[in-house]
Amino acid sequence: MPDREQSSKSDPEGLDRALQVKQDHETIALLAEDLLPALIAKLAASGLGEIEVREGGWKARLRMPITTGEARKGAGQSAESHAAHGPARVAAGHSRPDERYAVPAAEAAEPDRIAAKSPAVGVYQPRRDLAVGMRVRSGDRIGTVNVLGVNQDVVSPVDGVIGSSMAEAGEAVEYGQELVRIELPDGSAGAQTGGPESEPAGAAGSV
Amino acid sequence: MIGKVLIANRGEIALRILRACRTMGIGAVVAYSEADREGLAAQLADEAICIGPADAKHSYLSAPAIISAAVVTGCDAIHPGYGFLSEDEGFADVVRAHDLTFIGPSADVLERFASKEATRRLMASHGLTTIPGSGMLRDEAHALEEAERIGYPVLLKPSAGGGGKGMRLVRTARELESTFKVSRSEAKAGFGDDSLYLEKYLDDNRHVEIQVAVDSFGNAIHLGDRDCSVQRRHQKIIEETPSPALSDAARRDLAERALKAVTAAGYENLGTLEFLVDGKGDAYFIEINCRVQVEHPITEMCTGIDLVAMQIKIAAGEPLGLTQADVVSRGHAIEFRILAEDPANDFRPQAGQVGAYLAPGGPGVRIDSHLYPGYEIPAYYDSLLGKLCVWAPNRSQAIARGDAALREMLVDGVTTNIELHRAILANQVFIDGKVTTNLLDRVGSAPFVAAGNR
Numbered sequence: 001m002p003d004r005e006q007s008s009k010s011d012p013e014g015l016d017r018a019l020q021v022k023q024d025h026e027t028i029a030l031l032a033e034d035l036l037p038a039l040i041a042k043l044a045a046s047g048l049g050e051i052e053v054r055e056g057g058w059k060a061r062l063r064m065p066i067t068t069g070e071a072r073k074g075a076g077q078s079a080e081s082h083a084a085h086g087p088a089r090v091a092a093g094h095s096r097p098d099e100r101y102a103v104p105a106a107e108a109a110e111p112d113r114i115a116a117k118s119p120a121v122g123v124y125q126p127r128r129d130l131a132v133g134m135r136v137r138s139g140d141r142i143g144t145v146n147v148l149g150v151n152q153d154v155v156s157p158v159d160g161v162i163g164s165s166m167a168e169a170g171e172a173v174e175y176g177q178e179l180v181r182i183e184l185p186d187g188s189a190g191a192q193t194g195g196p197e198s199e200p201a202g203a204a205g206s207v
Numbered sequence: 208m209i210g211k212v213l214i215a216n217r218g219e220i221a222l223r224i225l226r227a228c229r230t231m232g233i234g235a236v237v238a239y240s241e242a243d244r245e246g247l248a249a250q251l252a253d254e255a256i257c258i259g260p261a262d263a264k265h266s267y268l269s270a271p272a273i274i275s276a277a278v279v280t281g282c283d284a285i286h287p288g289y290g291f292l293s294e295d296e297g298f299a300d301v302v303r304a305h306d307l308t309f310i311g312p313s314a315d316v317l318e319r320f321a322s323k324e325a326t327r328r329l330m331a332s333h334g335l336t337t338i339p340g341s342g343m344l345r346d347e348a349h350a351l352e353e354a355e356r357i358g359y360p361v362l363l364k365p366s367a368g369g370g371g372k373g374m375r376l377v378r379t380a381r382e383l384e385s386t387f388k389v390s391r392s393e394a395k396a397g398f399g400d401d402s403l404y405l406e407k408y409l410d411d412n413r414h415v416e417i418q419v420a421v422d423s424f425g426n427a428i429h430l431g432d433r434d435c436s437v438q439r440r441h442q443k444i445i446e447e448t449p450s451p452a453l454s455d456a457a458r459r460d461l462a463e464r465a466l467k468a469v470t471a472a473g474y475e476n477l478g479t480l481e482f483l484v485d486g487k488g489d490a491y492f493i494e495i496n497c498r499v500q501v502e503h504p505i506t507e508m509c510t511g512i513d514l515v516a517m518q519i520k521i522a523a524g525e526p527l528g529l530t531q532a533d534v535v536s537r538g539h540a541i542e543f544r545i546l547a548e549d550p551a552n553d554f555r556p557q558a559g560q561v562g563a564y565l566a567p568g569g570p571g572v573r574i575d576s577h578l579y580p581g582y583e584i585p586a587y588y589d590s591l592l593g594k595l596c597v598w599a600p601n602r603s604q605a606i607a608r609g610d611a612a613l614r615e616m617l618v619d620g621v622t623t624n625i626e627l628h629r630a631i632l633a634n635q636v637f638i639d640g641k642v643t644t645n646l647l648d649r650v651g652s653a654p655f656v657a658a659g660n661r
Contacts, residue, residue, distance in 0.1 A: 120272060121272055148271055175241070175272070176241060176260075
C-alpha cells in the first residue's frame with residue numbers, strides 16, 4: 001500500500017492508469033461472468049446468427065455456435081476472431097488501444113496486413129487524389145464501389161498510411177475484396193489490431 | 208439465347224443448377240455469401256463471386272447485390288433456385304429492367320399468383336376444386352362468422368406466407384378469438400402483409416402435387432405427380448412418385464385438370480400445383496409453386512427429363528420441344544431429404560464440420576448434395592444437406608433400394624435424420640402407402656426413432 005501511495009503522489013498518471021486497469025478488469029469480469037452467458041443464452045434462443053452489444057468502451061460480438069458445444073469465453077483475449085475456426089466465435093474488442101491488453105501478435109492471422117475492403121459487389125473507383133504514402137484516419141473515404149449506379153464508400157479501417165493498391169480503377173470487385181493496403185505507423189501494429197475500430201470493414205459476419 | 212447464368216443460391220440447388228448449365232454448354236457464375244466461400248458449388252464453379260455477408264438479407268436476399276454481381280461478371284440471366292428471391296415478383300421485375308433474364312415465370316405471372324387466396328379463386332374459376340374457405344378476413348367478427356359457416360376445425364392462414372409458416376389450427380370459436388390478433392401481427396411482422404384467411408382443416412389428408420411446364424408459345428405438358436405426405440410440421444421430408452394415394456385413372460384426371468386450369472390462368476414456365484387429397488380420393492387445390500421444387504429429381508428419374516434445363520430453355524424463350532405424348536413416366540422414385548437435424552432432440556438443427564462422408568451408389572441411386580469430407584456446415588441457413596433419391600421399376604423395389612442406400616450413406620461429424628428415414632421406410636403405414644401429412648406430428652417421431660435404433 002505505501003508503495004502505491006508513493007507512486008501515485010509522484011506520478012498522477014500512474015493513478016489514472018491503475019484506475020483504468022481496475023475498470024478494465026471489472027469490465028472483463030462483467031463480460032465473462034454476466035454479459036456473455038446471458039448473451040449466449042439469448043443468441044441460442046433467438047435463432048439469430050449473430051448479435052453485438054456495446055457497453056461503455058467495449059463491444060462484444062457473438063456468432064451462432066457451430067456445434068452444441070458451449071461457446072468459449074474468450075472475452076478480453078480474442079479480439080482477432082475473424083480468421084479463427086472453431087466451435088464458437090466470440091469476439092470482444094477494446095476501443096481504447098492499450099498495449100497491455102492488445103492481442104499477442106501470434107494470435108492474429110497476419111497482424112501487419114490491413115486493407116480497405118469492398119463493401120459490396122460492383123465497380124471500384126479509388127478517390128482521385130489517392131496516393132501511396134498518404135495519411136488516412138480510420139473511416140476516411142478511400143474510394144467507392146458502384147453498385148448499379150449507387151456509390152458505396154470504401155473506407156480505411158484504421159489510422160495509417162496508404163500502401164499498395166490491390167485493385168485497379170474500373171475493376172469489378174466482389175464483397176469483402178481487399179482493395180488498398182493500409183500500412184500502420186511503426187510500432188503501433190499490436191495496439192491497432194486490438195481495437196474494434198481497426199477491424200477490417202468486411203470482417204463483420206465473416207466466417 | 209442465354210450465354211451465362213448467375214446462380215443466386217447456395218447448397219445443393221446451386222450445384223444442381225451449375226450441373227444443368229454445364230451439360231447445356233452455358234457459362235455459370237456462382238454467387239455466394241461469405242459463409243459459403245467453401246461451399247461445393249463455389250468451389251466447383253469456373254467462376255464464383257462473393258455478394259455479401261453470411262446474413263442472407265445482405266446476400267442471397269439482396270436484389271442489388273445479386274444483380275450487380277450478374278452485371279459485373281457479364282451474365283445475361285439469373286437463376287434464383289428455390290426459396291430466397293425465387294418467387295419474388297419485384298425481384299423478377301428489377302432483373303428484367305436490367306436487361307437480364309429471370310429464370311422462372313415473368314414478373315407479371317409471379318404477381319398474378321402471388322396471393323394464395325387470389326390464386327385459389329383464380330384456379331377455382333378454371334375448374335379446380337378448392338378447400339372450403341373464406342375470402343380475406345376484415346376483422347375478428349368476420350373471421351368468427353366465416354369459421355362458423357365453414358365449420359371447425361379451421362386453419363387460420365396468412366395470405367403471404369408459405370411452407371406452413373405462420374398458420375394456425377383453430378378448433379373452437381374461443382381459440383379463434385384468442386389467436387386472431389396475434390396471427391395478424393405475426394403475419395405483418397413475418398411477411399409484411401397482415402392479410403389472413405380461413406380454410407377448412409382436413410384431418411387425414413395426403414399431399415399430392417402436379418408438375419407442369421408451359422412455354423411462351425403456349426405449349427404445355429404435365430410431368431406427373433409427386434406425393435409429399437411424409438411431413439413434419441408442414442415440412443416435407445420424404446417424397447415419392449407416383450403417389451400411392453391415387454389410382455392411375457385418378458392420377459391422369461388430376462394432372463390433366465391441373466394442366467388445363469393453370470394454362471388457362473396464364474401460367475408460364477416450370478410450376479407445381481399442390482393439392483390435398485382426402486380419404487375419399489378427392490383432390491383440393493391449395494397453392495402453386497412458381498419455381499423448381501426441392502423434390503424435382505424424382506420426377507426427372509421417372510421421366511428422364513432434366514427439369515432445370517427445361518426451365519432455362521423456357522426462360523430463354525425456346526419452345527418445349529416436347530408434347531404430352533413424349534412424357535412417359537416409368538417406375539417409382541423416392542427422395543429422402545438428408546437434414547442436419549437431431550430427431551432425438553426435437554429436430555434441433557446441427558452445424559459443424561463434416562468428417563468422413565460417403566455417398567451411396569448402385570443402380571437407380573442419385574445424390575444431389577453439396578457435402579464433402581471436411582465441409583463446415585454454416586449455421587446461418589436451412590438444414591438441408593442434400594437429397595438421396597432412388598429409382599426402381601416398382602414401389603417395393605424402390606423402398607428396398609432406398610433402405611440399402613441409406614445404410615450405405617455416411618455423414619460423420621454431425622447428427623442427421625438418416626436413421627429416421629430408415630425407420631419410416633420400415634413402418635407398415637409407409638409400406639402400405641397410407642401416410643397422411645399429420646402422421647409424424649400425431650404419433651411423434653419417437654416411435655420411429657426408437658424403432659430405428661433397434
